[in-house]
Amino acid sequence: MVLSLLVVEKNKMTNCEEISLDSRPPSYEEIKDKNGITQIILRNLRGDTVRISLYGGQVLSWKNEQGDELLFMSSKATFKPPNAVRGGIPICFPQFGSRGLLEQHGFARNRMWVIDDQPPSPRTNKSKGYATVNLLLKPSDEDLKVWPNKFEIRVRVTLSEDGNLVLRSRVKNANGKPLSFNIAFRTYFAISDISEVRVEGLETLDYLDCLQDRQRFTEQGDALTFESEVDRIYLSSSDVVALFDHGSKRTFQIRKQGLPDVAVWNPWEKKAKALTDLGDDEYKKMLCVDGSAIEKPITLKPGEEWNGQLEFTVLSSC
Numbered sequence: 256m257v258l259s260l261l262v263v264e265k266n267k268m269t270n271c272e273e274i275s276l277d278s279r280p281p282s283y284e285e286i287k288d289k290n291g292i293t294q295i296i297l298r299n300l301r302g303d304t305v306r307i308s309l310y311g312g313q314v315l316s317w318k319n320e321q322g323d324e325l326l327f328m329s330s331k332a333t334f335k336p337p338n339a340v341r342g343g344i345p346i347c348f349p350q351f352g353s354r355g356l357l358e359q360h361g362f363a364r365n366r367m368w369v370i371d372d373q374p375p376s377p378r379t380n381k382s383k384g385y386a387t388v389n390l391l392l393k394p395s396d397e398d399l400k401v402w403p404n405k406f407e408i409r410v411r412v413t414l415s416e417d418g419n420l421v422l423r424s425r426v427k428n429a430n431g432k433p434l435s436f437n438i439a440f441r442t443y444f445a446i447s448d449i450s451e452v453r454v455e456g457l458e459t460l461d462y463l464d465c466l467q468d469r470q471r472f473t474e475q476g477d478a479l480t481f482e483s484e485v486d487r488i489y490l491s492s493s494d495v496v497a498l499f500d501h502g503s504k505r506t507f508q509i510r511k512q513g514l515p516d517v518a519v520w521n522p523w524e525k526k527a528k529a530l531t532d533l534g535d536d537e538y539k540k541m542l543c544v545d546g547s548a549i550e551k552p553i554t555l556k557p558g559e560e561w562n563g564q565l566e567f568t569v570l571s572s573c
């Protein structure tokens with residue numbers, strides 16, 4: 256139902272919104288941030304941009320052609336080890352949450368990733384107007400001491416010609432034994448105000464409430480709205496979820512494959528105050544809606560590979 260609604264909106268949008276076509280070809284640029292960490296800036300033909308840091312393999316920014324930021328980034332975020340960056344799209348791997356020996360949400364989000372050039376592939380496509388980068392993380396010797404599992408995680412970040420942000424991920428078991436993991440693409444959407452948004456596509460699903468020891472509940476039939484702290488894992492959702500923002504007249508559509516669950520998080524006032532890397536009022540400007548595989552870990556045989564994909568589209572209502 257959500258899907259058909261959005262298709263209509265998208266068609267409507269192309270008729271009523273003027274898209275300023277800029278003749279610069281799509282581009283790929285590498286820069287260093289103030290800590291000397293490499294960032295990649297992708298730009299498509301239309302002028303949308305995505306900025307990615309090799310620290311965490313993390314998308315930090317996604318802007319439309321008008322320069323509006325679509326992802327939330329905390330004003331107090333730190334961009335260097337050992338902290339994870341509060342905003343954008345941190346990758347929670349190989350676990351979600353803080354169970355077991357591993358650090359909260361695993362270690363992928365605070366390790367240095369590399370650009371994966373094997374096999375070499377073009378970074379931009381002039382005829383199709385998109386730009387892309389392949390990122391790779393393998394465990395260090397230190398990581399293997401804490402979590403003795405050899406793996407390769409690859410994420411291909413693409414900014415499509417029509418401005419969609421696409422994350423294609425692959426995890427390969429490089430062990431001689433089975434590999435089990437959780438994964439979540441924690442996505443901090445930038446919103447006008449938490450009281451102005453609703454999420455559709457999670458109605459009537461079962462969820463685990465992380466504020467109540469992961470007890471299982473069932474969601475009501477209405478779209479989700481927010482008036483207090485939320486930290487939930489919705490189980491086995493359909494492949495399309497939408498975040499409507501009435502304040503900015505913007506809709507984010509999340510399409511996912513291989514990622515059955517959807518984690519939804521907003522820390523609200525009290526927890527925001529307790530988080531040193533989030534401004535006291537900034538919880539109003541963010542909502543995390545994450546494509547994830549949490550309830551049932553993904554298990555791979557030796558040499559086996561898992562694939563997942565997330566595609567974010569932003570639609571304006573006019």
Ligand SMILES: *[C@@H]1O[C@H](CO)[C@@H](O)[C@H](O)[C@H]1NC(C)=O
Nearest residue numbers: 376377379380381382383384
């Ligand atoms: C551009 O993208 C199209 C569609 O994905 C592909 O068929 C073509 O080979 C690409 N061109 C280059 C130069 O990579």
